[in-house]
Amino acid sequence: MTSSEIKSGALVSLQDLHPSSSYFKQGASLRVTGKLQEYSVETAIATIIDGSDSFKINTQHLRELSFRVGSVYQFIGELLIQPDNEAVLQARVGRNVDGIDLNLYYQSLQLLRQFQAHHLKNPAT
Amino acid sequence: MDHSLYNTHVKLLAFDLLTLSQTSSPSSSSDPVSFSRNGALLSRAETVGTVTSRDLKPNKFLRFTIDDGTGCVNCILWLNQLSSPYFSRRNPADVRLIAQTAQHFAAEIKLGVVARVRGKITSYRGVTQITALDVVVERDPNVEILHWLDCMRLARKVYNVVPPYK
Numbered sequence: 001m002t003s004s005e006i007k008s009g010a011l012v013s014l015q016d017l018h019p020s021s022s023y024f025k026q027g028a029s030l031r032v033t034g035k036l037q038e039y040s041v042e043t044a045i046a047t048i049i050d051g052s053d054s055f056k057i058n059t060q061h062l063r064e065l066s067f068r069v070g071s072v073y074q075f076i077g078e079l080l081i082q083p084d085n086e087a088v089l090q091a092r093v094g095r096n097v098d099g100i101d102l103n104l105y106y107q108s109l110q111l112l113r114q115f116q117a118h119h120l121k122n123p124a125t
Numbered sequence: 126m127d128h129s130l131y132n133t134h135v136k137l138l139a140f141d142l143l144t145l146s147q148t149s150s151p152s153s154s155s156d157p158v159s160f161s162r163n164g165a166l167l168s169r170a171e172t173v174g175t176v177t178s179r180d181l182k183p184n185k186f187l188r189f190t191i192d193d194g195t196g197c198v199n200c201i202l203w204l205n206q207l208s209s210p211y212f213s214r215r216n217p218a219d220v221r222l223i224a225q226t227a228q229h230f231a232a233e234i235k236l237g238v239v240a241r242v243r244g245k246i247t248s249y250r251g252v253t254q255i256t257a258l259d260v261v262v263e264r265d266p267n268v269e270i271l272h273w274l275d276c277m278r279l280a281r282k283v284y285n286v287v288p289p290y291k
Contacts, residue, residue, distance in 0.1 A: 006178050008139065011194040031175075031194055065237070074266075076175060076192060093177055093237035097266035108270045115277045116140060116195060123144065 009076035011109050014053035019085055028079045032057070032089060033097065033105065039067040045088070048073060050102070056088045065094050072097050127165040134171040134243045135284065137162075138276045139196030142170055145246070145253055158248045163285060170255055172198050173241045173263065173272035176234055184208065187231045191242060193269070199254040200242050202230055230260040239263045241272075 009031035012023050023030060032055060034048030044060040046067060057075050059065065067073075077091035137145075145160045145167065160167045174193030181187045187202045206212050206224035234240060243259040263269075 006190050006192070006197055008192045008194065008197045009175075009177075031192075062237075072266075074175075076177060093175060095175070095237045095239070100266035101270070104267065105270055108273050111277060112138075112195070112273050115280070116138075119141065119280075 011112070013106055013109070014048070014050040014055045017053070017055060017087065024079070024081070024087065026079065026081050029076070030079055030089060031074065031076045033072065033074045033100070033102070035072050036067060036069050039069065046073070048075075056086070057094075058088050058090050059094060062091055062094045065096070068096075072100055072102075074100075126161060130165045130284070131168050133167075134169045135162075135167055136171045136272065136276045136279055137284075138273065139172065139174065139191070139193045139198045141195075141276070141280065142172065142198060142246075142255075143196050143253055147248055147251075147253065160246045160248075160253065165284065167246055169244065170246050171241065171243045172200075172255060173269055174198070174239065175269075176236055176238050176240055179234060179236055181231065187234065189234050191240060193272070198242075199249065199252060200244070200257050201247075201249070201254060202227060202234070202257040202260070204228060204231060230257065233260060233262045239266075239269055241268070 007029040009029045010023060011031050014032060014034055016023050018024065032048065034050040034055060036046055037049045037054065038047040044058060046057040046059050048055055048057060073094055074097045075089055075091040075094040077089045079087055080090050081087045145162050148159045148161065150159060172191050172193060174191040176189055177192045177197065178190040179187065180189070185205050187204060189200050191198045191200060204227050206220050206227065212220045239262070241261045241263055242255055242257050244255040244257040247254055247256045
C-alpha cells in the first residue's frame with residue numbers, strides 16, 4: 001500500500017450527510033465529528049450525534065481508541081451506503097476531540113470551502 | 126523570481142501545497158526541482174493534520190501521510206543518519222543527536238494523531254511532499270482549525286500579494 005492511494009477525508013458536518021447531498025456517495029472519503037451517543041462492543045458500531053443529526057460509525061479497525069459516551073470524536077473513513085439507504089462510515093482513524101469548539105469548527109469550515117472554491121477558480125501558481 | 130519567502134516555512138493547505146509549480150533545474154543534480162507559488166520561490170513548508178498512513182523502514186525512513194481535510198500531504202522522515210555517507214563527515218556526536226531526534230519523531234507519529242510537520246518541500250515521482258525536519262504531535266483539538274485560519278489569512282495577506290519587481 002502506498003500513501004498516494006490514501007484519499008483525503010472531506011470535512012463534513014452530520015447535517016451534510018443526507019441522501020441528496022453531494023457528499024452522500026458510495027465509497028466517499030469523509031471526516032465527521034460528533035458526540036458519542038452509543039457504542040456497542042459486540043458490533044463495534046458507534047453512533048455519534050450533532051444537534052438533531054446522528055450517524056453510525058464502524059470502528060472495528062480502531063482497536064486503540066477508548067470510547068466514552070458523551071465525549072466528542074472525529075473519524076476519517078469511507079462511506080458505505082447499505083441497500084436500505086442507511087449509511088455507515090467505515091472508519092480508518094479516529095480520535096477523541098473533547099474540548100473542540102464546534103461552532104468555530106463549522107464556521108471555519110464554511111470559510112475554508114469558500115477559500116478553496118475561490119482558489120480553484122483563480123490558481124495562485 | 127521573488128526570494129522573500131524562500132527561507133520561511135510557508136503555511137499552506139494541502140490542496141495548495143500539492144499544486145505548487147515545479148521547475149527542473151538540470152544544472153544541479155543534487156537539488157533537481159525548485160518550487161514556486163504565485164511567482165515566489167519556496168523551499169520550506171508547514172502542515173498540520175491527521176496522520177492517516179505510516180510506513181516504517183527501520184533505520185532507513187518513515188513515510189507518512191498528513192490529511193488536513195483539503196488533501197493528503199506525503200511526508201518522509203529520514204532515519205538513516207547513522208549509516209548514510211552524507212553524514213559521515215559530520216561530528217559523530219551531532220549525528221547521533223540528529224538520529225535520536227528523528228527516532229523520537231518517528232515514535233510520536235501514530236495513526237490518528239494530529240501532527241504539525243515542518244520541513245523541506247521536495248518531490249517524489251513528480252508529487253510534492255515534505256521532507257520532515259521537525260514534528261510536533263498536537264493535543265489541543267482546536268489547533269487544526271487555527272491552522273486553517275492561519276493558512277487562509279497568510280495566503281490572502283502575504284503569499285498572494287505579488288511584490289513589486291526590483
